[in-house]
Amino acid sequence: MRRSFMAAETDLLCCPVCGIRSFARIEEKQWGCGGCGFLYYHNTASAVVAVVEHEGKILVTERKKKPAAGTLDLPGGFVDNRETLEAALVREIREELNLEVTDLKYLCSFPNAYPFGGIRYWTVDAFFTCRPRSVDGIRGRDEIARWFWADIRTMNPDDFGFESIRRGLAFYLRTIRPRNNPEKEDP
Ligand SMILES: [Zn+2]
Numbered sequence: 001m002r003r004s005f006m007a008a009e010t011d012l013l014c015c016p017v018c019g020i021r022s023f024a025r026i027e028e029k030q031w032g033c034g035g036c037g038f039l040y041y042h043n044t045a046s047a048v049v050a051v052v053e054h055e056g057k058i059l060v061t062e063r064k065k066k067p068a069a070g071t072l073d074l075p076g077g078f079v080d081n082r083e084t085l086e087a088a089l090v091r092e093i094r095e096e097l098n099l100e101v102t103d104l105k106y107l108c109s110f111p112n113a114y115p116f117g118g119i120r121y122w123t124v125d126a127f128f129t130c131r132p133r134s135v136d137g138i139r140g141r142d143e144i145a146r147w148f149w150a151d152i153r154t155m156n157p158d159d160f161g162f163e164s165i166r167r168g169l170a171f172y173l174r175t176i177r178p179r180n181n182p183e184k185e186d187p
Pocket of ligand 1: 015018019020034035037038
């Protein structure tokens with residue numbers, strides 16, 4: 001049954017186990033070999049995104065590398081094996097920006113597609129708010145073209161490159177803006 005389904009696929013690849021050119025997608029997440037029966041599940045990866053808050057602003061970066069090079073982004077990245085979301089977020093911000101963050105609070109999550117090296121990685125991006133231990137010594141590394149503090153009263157999620165970031169940022173701004181808008185506060 002698997003073999004007949006795969007016969008309809010046009011993009012047969014060499015199986016990483018037996019080497020026969022009969023490795024193809026079977027279902028949404030499942031790839032398999034019609035020769036040896038090897039199955040591979042291309043599962044959704046965990047990723048974290050930081051909303052680093054400081055004096056009414058949040059830390060925004062500009063991507064230097066593909067995918068979405070030249071667009072605005074929030075700091076974060078993929079979760080390592082055997083790592084918690086919280087530890088991943090602290091590690092990623094330290095690696096990307098030489099910044100220590102604290103007071104992590106889970107905010108929301110949104111799915112994302114991350115094309116890299118010809119493969120589309122599906123992620124679910126978990127957003128956390130957090131605060132810097134110190135704003136001194138921040139340095140953008142590797143994949144960051146520049147970084148800046150953006151005023152939450154004027155920033156626009158549509159300026160950001162990834163759909164999940166736009167949605168997460170919009171969620172955050174809906175959550176935070178009433179508290180920062182004196183007109184909507186109770187007397
Ligand atoms: Zn095989």
